[in-house]
Amino acid sequence: MSRYRGPLFKKICRLGSLPGLTSKRSRGGNNLKNQPRSIKKSEYRIRLEEKQKLRLHYGLTERQLLKYIRIAAKAKGQTGQVLLQLLEMRLDNIIFRLGMATTIPRARQLVNHRHILVNGHIVNIPSYRCKPRDIIGVMDDEKSRTMVQTSLDSFSDKELPKHLIRQPLESKGLVNQIIDPAWVGLKINELLVVEYYSRQT
Structure with missing residues (x-):
């Protein structure tokens, strides 16, 4: 899958702030009327959205992100934190x-x-x-x-x-x-991303 080149505002409305992709911000108040009151997300969807957030923020292809996951898994330390360090550097x-x-x-x-x-x-x-x-x-x-x-x-x-x-x-x-993981510029649960790929293989 290639890098995302579609409408940016649509993505930040669904996934939240993506400062690496665009400086645009979602105006939460204007979109509440069009959103269903409560949608229970499946565990798969939650992991998928975290993975998409990470990929879009850093501008990675699916293949590149999978490569970083494999490198992080072989390195010492927690896979999720090593992954973020690799991407931030x-x-x-x-x-x-x-x-x-x-x-x-x-x-x-x-x-x-x-x-x-x-x-x-x-x-x-x-x-x-x-x-x-x-x-x-x-x-x-x-x-x-x-x-x-x-x-x-x-x-x-x-x-x-x-x-x-x-x-x-x-x-x-x-x-x-x-970089210390606390200084990463994206709010994300990196463990869910690691889980997403571990369940795909």
């Missing part, structure tokens, strides 16, 4: 969390178009796994800096997770450490 997500891009798809575009540097070298792979002490920068040309600076100007330092350090004047950021 992706280059496109780091750029988004630093405020260099307004959404993860926008961050992915910056990487694909070779505007982003990691430790002084161009990296054009959005799934590149960042490590502690990596320095994320921008190509030294006017076009690249203008695009990134526009996003940085609208970014609040309150939104910056503790594993990242931002240097807005230089359009740079530093990965300070591996």
Whole structure:
């Protein structure tokens, strides 16, 4: 299954806030009249929605998410927490969390178009796994800096997770450490995602 390219508002109305996919917010009050009063969701549907939320937020294909699940299952620690750490340390997500891009798809575009540097070298792979002490920068040309600076100007330092350090004047950021699960930018029950895939196999 490819990345979702349909209407975004429809998804956030059903799944809740997806800051990585879009900055739009659901206006809960306006939609209450059209929603049934109480729908009892099956356990399968609850797990499926958590999986869709994770996939849409990080902009992953089904195959990519399954690959991350398998890597997390083989690693030490709780599979759900390791999964979130793997996804949060992706280059496109780091750029988004630093405020260099307004959404993860926008961050992915910056990487694909070779505007982003990691430790002084161009990296054009959005799934590149960042490590502690990596320095994320921008190509030294006017076009690249203008695009990134526009996003940085609208970014609040309150939104910056503790594993990242931002240097807005230089359009740079530093990965300070591996992310703590408490700093993940998406409200999600990662155990339900792991359960979803464990029951599929």
